[in-house]
Amino acid sequence: MTESAQPLDDLLDLLDLERIEQDIFRGESRSAIVPRVFGGQVAAQALVAAGRTVPQDRIAHSLHAYFLRAGDPGAPIVYTVDRIRDGRSFTTRRVVAVQHGHPIFHLSASFQTYEEGLEHQADMPPAPAPETLPTAAEMLPRYADRFVHPDTVERFLEARAAVDLRYVEEPPYGTAGTPREPRSQVWFRTNGKLADDPLLHVCLATYVSDMTLLDSVLLAHGRGGWAVGDVVGASLDHAMWFHRPFRADEWLLYDQESPSSSGGRGLGQARIYTQDGRLAISVIQEGVVRVPRG
Template sequence: MEPHTGGATTPDSAPTLRMTRMLDLEQLEVELFRGFGVERSPMRVFGGVVAAQSLVAAGRTVPAGRLVHSLHAYFLRPGDPSVPIVYRVDPIRDGGSFTTRRVTAQQHGEAIFTLSASFHTPEDGFTHQLPRLDAPSPEDLPVTPGSMDDADELSRRWYSTLPERHPFEFRFDGELPRLATGRGERVAPRQRFWLRSREPLPDDPLLHRCAATYASDMLLLSSSLGLHGTTLDSRDLQFASLDHAVWFHGPFRADEWLYYDQEGTWAGGGRALCRGRMFNRAGALVVSVVQEGLIRQRPRVE
């Protein structure tokens, strides 16, 4: 197995976002937290940051020994990267084996994001999974995709800024749909890649699930656009994550390689539905994701 050195797989001259800093929330009261660590953000806070920090806040109020197994969230307003985000936790229920929490993320006196999460005491039960992992190992994939050499300027710039925007390293399995779009081609709405945190993470299982929650929002909506000849940074496209659901199926580490298989399964009415599955190196399905997002066409501004 390739050792984890913590190095970025894309140009490392730019400042990078640190996962551990992003997930380190300040506790203001028993059920009130404040998030920091959003470095080098664009005009709005990346949705994965708010989702991951919301799950940290929820998890910090849960009885010991209970692990998050699902979350359901709505993106309500764009986050302002210039100010902290306050997370208010509502302790909905503590049952015999399940705990439910609701989190509201706020800025400027308004809710920007809501999350409901369920935690479960681990127990034995029936086991099966479909489908199985069918992918090359990350070591068999290039650090920089060869297809990037012939990519259009917009795609090369997008790829070169990945270390600034996300605290993960990547190995892409096949050509990304956006590269075909740059050549004027239309391809199937699917993309696949290995990912892992650029820095080693503590052993706390909650932090690994929070890191995977961040990762679950990465590139997912873009998987819907291969058939339509456009990309998320096109001037004639307005996009946003609307609602997001994640299920956690078993133990994993986000600082070890996970294979993320993404599909855009439906589009219509200015929206798209995308599905994702994360597998660990052993082929176990460890995370399932579903997201609906806005992909609204608008008149091109010259």
């Protein structure tokens, strides 16, 4: 944790779980944009818990998770780790997050010792340099008159203060009413430098990955999302594959698209690239996407 601003320090403290038994950890929550625990926080904390039971020479290469219940931001979350397997090359962990006696989240994660292998990747799509794009503080006030709640701009800025996240094109709430191609791009990095621990960078990317992935679903239908009151949504499941080393405190391009929405659900899939074009992460998420009844 080096040279980081206060919001990033607060986020790092949030991910620094308390160990209460050998494989049992406790975490707190922070304020979120909506009145429930942010899904990216639970996923990142669960991955921290799993990673703390794994040898340090094994790095996370995949996670698969289900969001079971809305989390209560006013209560601690207890994470119980099952040591499913410790093999010669791979280690598998299962984590259950519990609040008020009920599971709210389930994660399976796999870790691997580094090894050489076949190499290929999809090319990085074109995108403008992140430095040319407006910051959240510059962009969000433009849409203040579209938001249902007058304090939405402040809630966005507070909840995302630890992350510099910049949209390549207008976000869903900026173009509500006009369907677009179901694709969205954002650049992101932490607002401050991080220590070199690979698990920390993987957990920070996991945290951010839940912020915008379903945007592309909304764009396909000209919906602005909860902020403008035309959609009710929540994450259902989330999967990530970590292909190559990266740093979450350096710019990453989150290239997102939606191949389908139906049955009150929407699917988002994405690739995350380093600024020099290396494919670092693949992500898939399904979420509830419902139109409010009048």
